[in-house]
Amino acid sequence: MADAGKLTVAAPKPWADPVTAVRIVIVLTILLTWELVARSGLLYRDVVPSLLAIGEAVVKLIGQPDYYWHLGVTAGEIGTALVIGGLSGLIVGIALGGNRLLARAYEPYLYYLGPTPKIIFFPVMIMWFGVGPGSKVAMGAISCFFPIALSTAAGMRQIDKVLIRVGKSFRANAWQMATKIYLPAMRHPVINGVRLGLGVAIIGTLLAETKLSNRGVGFLIIQAYSIFDMPRMYAMLIVLFVLAIGANALVARIGGLDTIRQA
Amino acid sequence: MTGVATAKTRFGPALLGIGGLVAVLVLVEILIRAGAINRFIVPMPSEIGASFERVIVEEDVFGRFWQTMKEAFWAIVLITIVGVSTGVLLHRVTLLRRATETWVAALASAPTVLMYPLFLVIFGRSALTITMMGFVAGLAPVILKTIEGLSGTRRVLINVGRSLKLTETQLFWKILFPAALPNIFVGLRLGMIFALINVVGVEFLINFGGLGQLINELAERYDLAGTYAAISFVVLISVVFFMFTEKAERWLTPAN
Numbered sequence: 001m002a003d004a005g006k007l008t009v010a011a012p013k014p015w016a017d018p019v020t021a022v023r024i025v026i027v028l029t030i031l032l033t034w035e036l037v038a039r040s041g042l043l044y045r046d047v048v049p050s051l052l053a054i055g056e057a058v059v060k061l062i063g064q065p066d067y068y069w070h071l072g073v074t075a076g077e078i079g080t081a082l083v084i085g086g087l088s089g090l091i092v093g094i095a096l097g098g099n100r101l102l103a104r105a106y107e108p109y110l111y112y113l114g115p116t117p118k119i120i121f122f123p124v125m126i127m128w129f130g131v132g133p134g135s136k137v138a139m140g141a142i143s144c145f146f147p148i149a150l151s152t153a154a155g156m157r158q159i160d161k162v163l164i165r166v167g168k169s170f171r172a173n174a175w176q177m178a179t180k181i182y183l184p185a186m187r188h189p190v191i192n193g194v195r196l197g198l199g200v201a202i203i204g205t206l207l208a209e210t211k212l213s214n215r216g217v218g219f220l221i222i223q224a225y226s227i228f229d230m231p232r233m234y235a236m237l238i239v240l241f242v243l244a245i246g247a248n249a250l251v252a253r254i255g256g257l258d259t260i261r262q263a
Numbered sequence: 264m265t266g267v268a269t270a271k272t273r274f275g276p277a278l279l280g281i282g283g284l285v286a287v288l289v290l291v292e293i294l295i296r297a298g299a300i301n302r303f304i305v306p307m308p309s310e311i312g313a314s315f316e317r318v319i320v321e322e323d324v325f326g327r328f329w330q331t332m333k334e335a336f337w338a339i340v341l342i343t344i345v346g347v348s349t350g351v352l353l354h355r356v357t358l359l360r361r362a363t364e365t366w367v368a369a370l371a372s373a374p375t376v377l378m379y380p381l382f383l384v385i386f387g388r389s390a391l392t393i394t395m396m397g398f399v400a401g402l403a404p405v406i407l408k409t410i411e412g413l414s415g416t417r418r419v420l421i422n423v424g425r426s427l428k429l430t431e432t433q434l435f436w437k438i439l440f441p442a443a444l445p446n447i448f449v450g451l452r453l454g455m456i457f458a459l460i461n462v463v464g465v466e467f468l469i470n471f472g473g474l475g476q477l478i479n480e481l482a483e484r485y486d487l488a489g490t491y492a493a494i495s496f497v498v499l500i501s502v503v504f505f506m507f508t509e510k511a512e513r514w515l516t517p518a519n
Binding site: 018019020022023026043047101104105106108109112113115116117119120121122123124126127128199202203206207210211218221222224225228230233234237240241244245248 | 275276277279280283284304305358359361362363369372373374376377378379380381383384385456459460461463464467468475478479481482487490491494497498501502505506
């Protein structure tokens with residue numbers, strides 16, 4: 001019996017798990033099909049480069065100091081955009097969440113303007129902030145403002161009334177109420193808004209860089225397109241997607257969103 | 264509460280919202296006229312208003328709107344066909360669903376629009392690129408919501424079907440699919456929004472197609488008032504589209 005018990009608690013081997021096996025099969029099928037298409041010549045040459053060429057391009061890309069400079073420029077733009085858009089979103093969100101009249105008057109505008117394609121504002125941002133990093137930061141800031149403002153407003157309204165009454169019964173002043181009650185209580189919706197905001201800020205900034213720029217990862221992608229260096233373009237997209245997903249997961253982890261899901 | 268007071272409560276916030284907007288426009292107009300804001304950077308709101316007619320007539324806004332709608336329409340058709348059928352497949356084959364559902368969720372949050380240069384190479388600078396970008400952007404929510412809808416069908420409904428000895432096909436078409444429809448429509452609404460955003464955005468980026476291209480062209484001509492008017496037009500179209508799809512979703516979703 002004791003042996004049988006030991007057998008049941010033994011950790012299954014990863015490859016014996018059918019889900020993992022199916023995942024491996026799918027990935028291998030995709031890679032094999034890709035390689036076959038690349039070698040078949042069915043599509044224009046280099047549109048689907050061989051996996052080896054893409055792998056080489058990825059290794060070459062991450063070994064280039066120049067790439068990190070461009071990555072630093074883009075990261076700086078996204079970071080600045082997140083600070084500007086995030087802080088203004090937080091302020092507007094708190095104002096809307098704390099006042100029913102303001103919320104009913106202005107929140108519908110934010111709600112409906114939120115999903116409009118922000119990139120169309122880029123010509124205006126160029127006129128206002130020039131062709132340099134300023135217009136890219138502005139694009140990122142506009143993109144992340146809406147989800148952060150809406151999440152903050154919703155989070156503010158969801159705060160347990162008991163917490164607010166406790167704060168008032170302790171005669172907490174406005175600053176104490178904000179730092180001790182409101183902000184800790186709405187940490188999760190705000191972080192969720194920041195996570196969504198980060199995603200759209202990355203998109204807004206990089207799209208702006210692809211449209212008009214001479215630096216940043218978006219510029220490198222469109223440069224690879226214009227010189228038809230497809231392996232490099234694939235490599236940059238792969239690295240970019242990994243970084244974007246990693247940044248998203250990092251924000252969720254910092255904000256403790258992963259622990260909420262487990263709870 | 265009196266009728267006047269009720270009307271005040273109902274329309275007060277809306278009036279405040281519109282009033283605030285008008286006040287900002289008037290303030291901008293005054294500041295530009297006073298020279299506090301450079302009129303070569305920000306055109307006067309009155310100029311923008313006056314240029315609407317010019318943009319509509321001379322730039323064939325309705326023709327461009329139709330072009331954008333056609334691209335978005337085909338993207339939505341593809342999203343519906345591929346998204347719903349993939350969702351159904353993943354719901355029926357549990358192992359496949361467990362293996363790939365997190366991948367589909369990752370696709371939903373991935374910045375897929377950044378792949379547009381890749382699509383340009385594959386499909387060329389054409390309407391097909393724009394449609395395919397819209398398709399890729401809107402696919403994941405439809406798959407996820409279809410799975411959610413089918414999985415969330417109440418057990419009692421499935422048991423009723425089984426007690427009536429329905430075949431698997433009958434069970435699907437008579438019980439599962441109708442029960443999942445509200446969720447599928449929620450997914451389709453999200454998919455439509457993502458598709459439209461990407462269609463207009465890619466039109467602007469590659470300078471091809473309808474409304475997105477119009478904004479790009481006007482900006483390149485440095486027609487400031489026209490650019491602002493075209494942007495306002497696109498924002499207006501987007502807002503009307505979202506409001507319409509939201510109303511349709513509410514109408515299709517039964518109250519719980």
